[in-house]
Amino acid sequence: MVVMQPTLTEVFGTYRDEIDAFLQSDTREPSPTMLRFERFIGASLEEMVRLHTITQIEAATFLYFLEHDALMPLDAIQAPLHSDANPLLLYITPERYLLGLSDLTGELMRFAINSVGSPDAPVILERVLGMQRAIYDGTKYRLTLALEPLAPFHNEIRKKQQVSLTSLRKVEDAAYTLRVRSSEYSDPAMVQEMVRRALQSTEPEES
Template identity: 30%
Template sequence: MNTQVFFRECRDILDIQYDRRERIIKLSRDITSQSKKMIFALHRVAQAKSYKDNTKKFSETEDRKKDIIILFKKLAEDIQGRDYYRYSRSFSGGIEEFIEALAFYHFLQTDEIITKPEVEGHFINEEGKAWLHITAEDYMCGLADLTGELMRYAIHLVSSGKYDKALHICRTLRKLDQDFDLIASTYLPQLNKKLNTLKQSIKKVEQACYTFQIRGSEYPADMYMTIIKNHQEQYEQEQGNY
């Protein structure tokens, strides 16, 4: 083969791969952005005072979810076969963010952690075949990110006087922490960098529940709510410094 022809073919292949990677990165960023907006919408639902408002706001969440699925279908066109693993680092962040949003949505509706098959159900066509592969790593990393949202939700519940639901979240976070400790040490070392955030979330929820249960009777209701809200704002500021 002529050397110039060979290098032209190599150049064309590399150009195709570069263009594909750029498309994948762009779609992943869009998925991440829309997933974050979906999470913000869910927090508004969680803080709504009436369930009539929740019904309306969940429709906004459903609309955002549909938009994200459309983006995933575009992404799926570029990550078929071996390309899935070739470009996985370029789009895994988007998948994890969407799983976090899905898991928070599921928890608000059921008070339970979403399972991997339930996540995969969003990527199955009418024939029952999966059009996008969800790895165990993506699923678990998405759940690890969920813990921060559950912490914020629990703090809101405590500040609203809904101690029992906040305590349920605290127990859920503890169970996730136990499971992730085992998985990180034996199967998925990359989870280790998320465990510190998880443990901080547990500590924040435990402190809020402690303040409510042990010290709540020491303060007037208005002062107690101020203490909890200041507690939450302090956490948000700490997170913003990272």
């Protein structure tokens, strides 16, 4: 007996009525169906969060950091994904939000690298370090509480945290090098080049 695999059209048709009903509803809460299938679309959701929401999580949180020197909260990330016609267009889970913040640490590191030639470099590096530490420690703490039982099955979380830690250590090294070399050399351009080389010598892989 040959069992035929259902086509995507057939699978979608099975849930079409439920999806249509949800899109026409007034609720802002995720439906059971949305929660049930979040794990299947999770990777695609994060990639969309990285591509479209590089306008959203990575870029938006980076802009928020520049403007407020603070971390953009999840509800502010979720807010643009509502509309009057369809109250909840897309549900971003706390897990996906934290993964997006892990990506932000890399953007902060690049900002620190580019700031080395600025007279405000020491201040910028300290600001970046403060935010990176908050994200890394906060992310690690929350994931330990919520996802520790899933750690053996969630390599993505572990990999992103490793990259975040590398970015953090790199900026720490840059801040230290800037302080030490500034006391040894009077030429700002020479100091900046030393720091830049120190940063580039430990460039982490993209997350």
